Amino acid sequence: MRILLTNDDGVYAPGIRALLRVLSEKHEVFTLAPEREMSATGHAITLHKPLRVKEVEVEGVRANLANGTPSDCVKLGVEAVMPSPPDLIISGINFGPNLGNDVFYSGTVSAAVEGHFLGFPAIAASLVVKEGFSDFSPAARYIDALLSEHGEKIASGKYLLNLNFPPLREQDIKGTKVTTLSHRNYSNVFDRRVDPRGEVYYWMTGRVEEKEEEGTDTHALAKNFVSITPLTIDLTHHQQIKELKKIF
Amino acid sequence: MRILLTNDDGVYAPGIRALLRVLSEKHEVFTLAPEREMSATGHAITLHKPLRVKEVEVEGVRANLANGTPSDCVKLGVEAVMPSPPDLIISGINFGPNLGNDVFYSGTVSAAVEGHFLGFPAIAASLVVKEGFSDFSPAARYIDALLSEHGEKIASGKYLLNLNFPPLREQDIKGTKVTTLSHRNYSNVFDRRVDPRGEVYYWMTGRVEEKEEEGTDTHALAKNFVSITPLTIDLTHHQQIKELKKIF
Numbered sequence: 001m002r003i004l005l006t007n008d009d010g011v012y013a014p015g016i017r018a019l020l021r022v023l024s025e026k027h028e029v030f031t032l033a034p035e036r037e038m039s040a041t042g043h044a045i046t047l048h049k050p051l052r053v054k055e056v057e058v059e060g061v062r063a064n065l066a067n068g069t070p071s072d073c074v075k076l077g078v079e080a081v082m083p084s085p086p087d088l089i090i091s092g093i094n095f096g097p098n099l100g101n102d103v104f105y106s107g108t109v110s111a112a113v114e115g116h117f118l119g120f121p122a123i124a125a126s127l128v129v130k131e132g133f134s135d136f137s138p139a140a141r142y143i144d145a146l147l148s149e150h151g152e153k154i155a156s157g158k159y160l161l162n163l164n165f166p167p168l169r170e171q172d173i174k175g176t177k178v179t180t181l182s183h184r185n186y187s188n189v190f191d192r193r194v195d196p197r198g199e200v201y202y203w204m205t206g207r208v209e210e211k212e213e214e215g216t217d218t219h220a221l222a223k224n225f226v227s228i229t230p231l232t233i234d235l236t237h238h239q240q241i242k243e244l245k246k247i248f
Numbered sequence: 249m250r251i252l253l254t255n256d257d258g259v260y261a262p263g264i265r266a267l268l269r270v271l272s273e274k275h276e277v278f279t280l281a282p283e284r285e286m287s288a289t290g291h292a293i294t295l296h297k298p299l300r301v302k303e304v305e306v307e308g309v310r311a312n313l314a315n316g317t318p319s320d321c322v323k324l325g326v327e328a329v330m331p332s333p334p335d336l337i338i339s340g341i342n343f344g345p346n347l348g349n350d351v352f353y354s355g356t357v358s359a360a361v362e363g364h365f366l367g368f369p370a371i372a373a374s375l376v377v378k379e380g381f382s383d384f385s386p387a388a389r390y391i392d393a394l395l396s397e398h399g400e401k402i403a404s405g406k407y408l409l410n411l412n413f414p415p416l417r418e419q420d421i422k423g424t425k426v427t428t429l430s431h432r433n434y435s436n437v438f439d440r441r442v443d444p445r446g447e448v449y450y451w452m453t454g455r456v457e458e459k460e461e462e463g464t465d466t467h468a469l470a471k472n473f474v475s476i477t478p479l480t481i482d483l484t485h486h487q488q489i490k491e492l493k494k495i496f
Binding site: 041045051053072103104110153159176177178193202228230235241 | 291294320324358426443479488492
């Protein structure tokens with residue numbers, strides 16, 4: 001397959017390197033990723049400054065970096081830089097999970113969504129990283145196997161998939177669950193401080209309150225499964241249309 | 249009602265000023281908006297720099313600005329700065345429409361989505377601006393009337409509404425349509441140039457191909473109606489869950 005590979009941790013991050021190593025053996029991988037870490041950029045795009053693309057070498061193969069966001073990279077890749085369109089767009093592997101409402105903030109997921117807007121099947125991939133485990137290889141090999149087994153189906157079905165991996169070696173992963181997005185609540189998110197000049201400032205922080213409902217991405221990870229959530233880009237609340245038509 | 253008012257064009261932009269003028273007559277309006285224009289920031293949040301809030305005067309009333317994104321402002325407002333929680337969050341009025349897929353890129357809509365995450369009803373409002381028409385007052389008065397007539401219902405139903413206004417005076421607006429998000433395609437989005445040193449760069453640009461299907465936001469605006477689209481924050485593609493469960 002011809003794959004456009006991007007991420008939001010930057011082209012030199014370990015997650016994208018793990019994918020590049022594994023996928024470039026069997027596939028034609030065109031890498032175009034941000035030059036630096038762009039986490040929590042949401043679906044930002046760059047309208048007011050010129051975008052530049054630079055060729056570099058990563059893991060012994062050619063890759064490209066751009067001075068933009070993950071969404072910029074997908075747009076640039078498809079519409080300006082790639083010699084021919086990709087069969088699939090892969091974004092990741094992100095350092096840290098993207099679960100539930102996280103998908104709205106995640107640069108990793110936004111890149112996949114952008115690919116979907118442009119008409120391509122797309123996969124966002126993220127790994128739970130914890131102390132003592134930050135090995136992206138099992139997740140990269142899982143994605144490689146996924147493409148070998150189901151790549152055609154994912155591509156022809158134009159799926160937009162959000163994958164999350166538990167921090168485990170292959171032999172400890174229980175399997176795969178198809179899931180819904182969970183609802184995660186953040187609380188106590190601002191740490192109020194006073195600077196040396198007496199001025200107040202805030203750090204965004206916070207604790208996630210996980211609701212580990214069965215069937216959700218969060219639950220699957222907690223049970224040591226890989227989570228695959230199919231996403232839609234249709235944000236219309238169709239059920240409410242009827243209700244509102246009675247009012248307006 | 250107690251309203252948290254924000255936007256993505258900055259606290260001094262005409263759209264938020266028009267709302268502040270009209271709404272502060274009947275409601276308790278707490279304004280907290282970015283200090284500068286933050287368009288196309290998507291759902292970005294600020295994790296790596298301290299956020300500061302400053303009190304200023306806008307339209308003869310107190311307002312607040314912050315050095316963050318629209319989503320930051322909503323989080324800060326609700327969780328750090330407002331003395332008590334709002335009944336409703338309003339974001340806008342944006343300079344330019346937010347239709348179809350635009351909702352993913354829009355700081356205006358993201359602020360409303362953020363409010364919804366935090367459990368509050370929320371309205372995003374945007375105005376089509378064209379040469380010869382950039383008057384935000386009709387849209388502001390429409391929102392004021394909407395709150396008087398349906399504010400309770402919107403608040404109790406915890407709606408997340410995306411409003412778009414045509415560039416028309418009140419007497420020329422045909423009415424209101426409850427709509428779905430349209431599918432807008434952007435094409436030819438990069439302008440490739442060479443700088444004086446011989447280096448290639450790209451400007452993101454592009455033409456929108458509108459599909460004015462009946463029932464959509466784009467269609468309603470084209471027919472001189474105000475468009476109201478109820479949004480969901482559930483991006484799970486529920487129909488595909490079954491399909492994928494056959495594979496995994």
